[in-house]
Amino acid sequence: MNTNRIRTLKPEPGKALSGRGPVVYWMSRDQRAEDNWALLFAQDEAVRAKVPLVVAFCVVPSFLGATAAQYAFMLGGLREVEERLLDKNIHFDLVTGDPGDRIPELVKAYGARCLVTDFDPLRVKRAWKKAVSAAVNTAFFEVDAHNVVPCWIASDKQEYAARTLRPKLTKLTPEYLEEFPRLKRHPFELKGGGPPVDWQGAERWVAKHTPAPPPSSPRARPADGAPAGREADAGQDARPTPGTSRARRVLARFLAHGLALYDRRRNDPNAHGTSSLSPYLHFGQISAQRVALEVGRSRVNRRAREAFLEELVVRRELSDNFCFYNPHYESVRGFPDWAVKTLSSRLKDRREYVYSLGELERAQTHDPLWNAAQAQMLTTGRMHGYMRMYWAKKILEWTESPEEAMRAAGYLNDTYELDGRDPNGYAGIAWAIGGVHDRPWPGRRVFGTIRYMSYDGCKAKFDVEAYIRRYAVERD
Numbered sequence: 001m002n003t004n005r006i007r008t009l010k011p012e013p014g015k016a017l018s019g020r021g022p023v024v025y026w027m028s029r030d031q032r033a034e035d036n037w038a039l040l041f042a043q044d045e046a047v048r049a050k051v052p053l054v055v056a057f058c059v060v061p062s063f064l065g066a067t068a069a070q071y072a073f074m075l076g077g078l079r080e081v082e083e084r085l086l087d088k089n090i091h092f093d094l095v096t097g098d099p100g101d102r103i104p105e106l107v108k109a110y111g112a113r114c115l116v117t118d119f120d121p122l123r124v125k126r127a128w129k130k131a132v133s134a135a136v137n138t139a140f141f142e143v144d145a146h147n148v149v150p151c152w153i154a155s156d157k158q159e160y161a162a163r164t165l166r167p168k169l170t171k172l173t174p175e176y177l178e179e180f181p182r183l184k185r186h187p188f189e190l191k192g193g194g195p196p197v198d199w200q201g202a203e204r205w206v207a208k209h210t211p212a213p214p215p216s217s218p219r220a221r222p223a224d225g226a227p228a229g230r231e232a233d234a235g236q237d238a239r240p241t242p243g244t245s246r247a248r249r250v251l252a253r254f255l256a257h258g259l260a261l262y263d264r265r266r267n268d269p270n271a272h273g274t275s276s277l278s279p280y281l282h283f284g285q286i287s288a289q290r291v292a293l294e295v296g297r298s299r300v301n302r303r304a305r306e307a308f309l310e311e312l313v314v315r316r317e318l319s320d321n322f323c324f325y326n327p328h329y330e331s332v333r334g335f336p337d338w339a340v341k342t343l344s345s346r347l348k349d350r351r352e353y354v355y356s357l358g359e360l361e362r363a364q365t366h367d368p369l370w371n372a373a374q375a376q377m378l379t380t381g382r383m384h385g386y387m388r389m390y391w392a393k394k395i396l397e398w399t400e401s402p403e404e405a406m407r408a409a410g411y412l413n414d415t416y417e418l419d420g421r422d423p424n425g426y427a428g429i430a431w432a433i434g435g436v437h438d439r440p441w442p443g444r445r446v447f448g449t450i451r452y453m454s455y456d457g458c459k460a461k462f463d464v465e466a467y468i469r470r471y472a473v474e475r476d
C-alpha cells in the first residue's frame with residue numbers, strides 16, 4: 001500500500017499513554033470490507049502490534065437532509081459489512097449519536113491502541129474528525145480510501161477545471177492504481193467484544209430519529225417498457241438493492257453489456273447506457289479503484305474505456321478537490337469571480353416562469369421534460385446524469401436568484417437522490433448554476449455567460465417524448 005494515502009491527524013501521545021487494546025477503524029465514507037485501504041492499514045497496524053481489530057460505524061440522527069430511504073440503503077450495506085468482517089475475525093460495532101462523542105467513548109472503552117478513519121472532504125465530516133481528535137488520547141490516522149489518487153496529493157489547491165486536474169492525475173495514477181491485497185483473517189480475537197449488531201433496533205432508532213421522505217411526491221405512472229416492480233439493478237427504473245455483492249453484480253453487468261457503448265449512449269436518458277454505480281460509490285459499498293481496475297482489464301474499445309474513466313476518476317476526483325479546497329462548495333460564494341459577476345448583472349432580468357420550492361418538489365412546472373426528470377428522482381431515487389444538468393439549469397432559470405436556485409437544487413438533490421450529499425452533487429450543481437469547472441459561453445437572459453441548456457437542445461439529442469412518457473406524473 002502506498003503510504004502517502006495516510007495522514008496523521010493526531011500523533012501517538014507516547015508509549016506510556018497509548019492504550020493496549022485493539023486498533024479501531026472508524027468506518028465512515030467507505031462502507032465495505034473489501035478493497036478498503038483504511039481497513040487494510042488498520043489491520044496492518046493491529047497485526048504489527050499483535051492486537052485485535054475493531055470496526056465501528058456511528059449512525060447520526062440527521063445527515064445533510066438524508067431521509068429514511070438513504071438510511072435504509074446504508075444500513076442494508078452495513079449488514080453485509082458485519083457479516084464479512086465476522087468471517088475475518090474482526091468485530092463490528094454500530095453506535096448511534098454524535099461521532100464527536102461516541103467515537104472517543106468507544107476508543108476509551110476499548111483502551112484502543114490507535115484510531116483510523118477514512119477520508120471525506122465534506123465540512124461536517126471534517127468537523128467530526130476535529131472533535132474526535134481533540135477528545136481521544138491516542139494516535140489518529142486518516143486514509144484516503146475513496147480516491148484513486150489521494151485528494152491532498154493529487155493537487156494542493158482548488159483546480160479550475162478537469163483540464164487542469166487531468167494531467168496531474170495521469171502522472172500520479174500509475175503510483176496508486178495498484179491491486180488491493182486481500183483482507184486477512186485477523187489473527188487476534190477480541191475477547192469480550194459486544195454481541196452482534198441488533199439491526200432491527202438500529203432500524204427502529206433510524207425510523208424514530210430521521211425524517212421520512214416528504215409526503216409531497218407525485219405518483220409516477222408505471223413506466224412504458226420499464227421493468228416496473230422488478231429489480232433492474234443495471235437500469236434506472238427501480239430502487240437499487242444495497243450492498244457490496246450487489247454492487248459487484250451491477251459492475252459485472254455493466255462491464256459485460258454497457259461499457260462498450262458507454263461513449264455513445266451515456267448522454268441518452270432512455271438508453272440505460274451508464275453504470276448506475278453512483279449510489280454504491282457514494283456509500284463506499286464498492287471502491288472506485290476496484291471499478292477502475294476492472295475497466296482497465298476489460299477488452300472493450302479504448303474510447304469507451306477512456307470516456308468512462310474520465311467520469312469515474314477525473315470528474316469524481318475533481319469534485320472531491322472542489323469540496324476539499326473550497327469551503328463554500330454549496331453556495332454562490334463558491335462560484336468563480338466571472339460567474340458571480342455575470343449572474344449579478346442579470347439579477348434584474350425578468351424570469352418568464354418563477355416556481356416555489358414546493359412546486360418544483362411536486363414536479364409542477366410547465367415543462368413536461370423537467371417534470372419527468374423530477375419524477376424519475378422522486379420515484380426511483382436517481383436521475384439520469386444528462387437530465388441532472390438540464391434539471392439544475394432550469395432551476396436557475398425559474399427562481400428569483402442564484403442563491404435561491406442553489407438552495408432549491410441542493411435541497412432536492414440531497415433529499416431525494418440516493419447518491420446525494422456527495423461532493424459530486426455539490427460540484428455538479430455548482431457547475432450547472434455557477435460555472436464551476438466550466439468557462440463563459442455566449443451571454444443570454446438570466447444566465448449571463450453561464451452555459452445554457454434548452455428543451456429544443458434536448459430534443460436534438462434524444463427522444464424527449466419517450467422519456468416524458470416513461471416518467472410522466474399522474475395527478476389526482
Ligand SMILES: Cc1cc2nc3c(=O)[nH]c(=O)nc-3n(C[C@H](O)[C@H](O)[C@H](O)COP(=O)(O)OP(=O)(O)OC[C@H]3O[C@@H](n4cnc5c(N)ncnc54)[C@H](O)[C@@H]3O)c2cc1C
Nearest residue numbers: 274275276277278311312315316385392419420424425428
Ligand atoms: C446537477 C447535478 C447534480 C449531481 N448530483 C450528483 C450526486 O448527488 N451524486 C453523485 O454521485 N453524482 C452527482 N452528479 C454527477 C453525475 O450526474 C452522477 O454521478 C451520474 O449521473 C451517476 O450515474 P452513473 O453511476 O450511472 O454514472 P456513470 O456515467 O456510469 O459514471 C460512473 C461514475 O463516475 C462518476 N461520475 C459520473 N459523472 C460525473 C460527474 N459529472 N461529476 C462527478 N462524477 C461523475 C460517478 O461516481 C458515477 O457513478 C450530479 C451532476 C449534476 C450535473
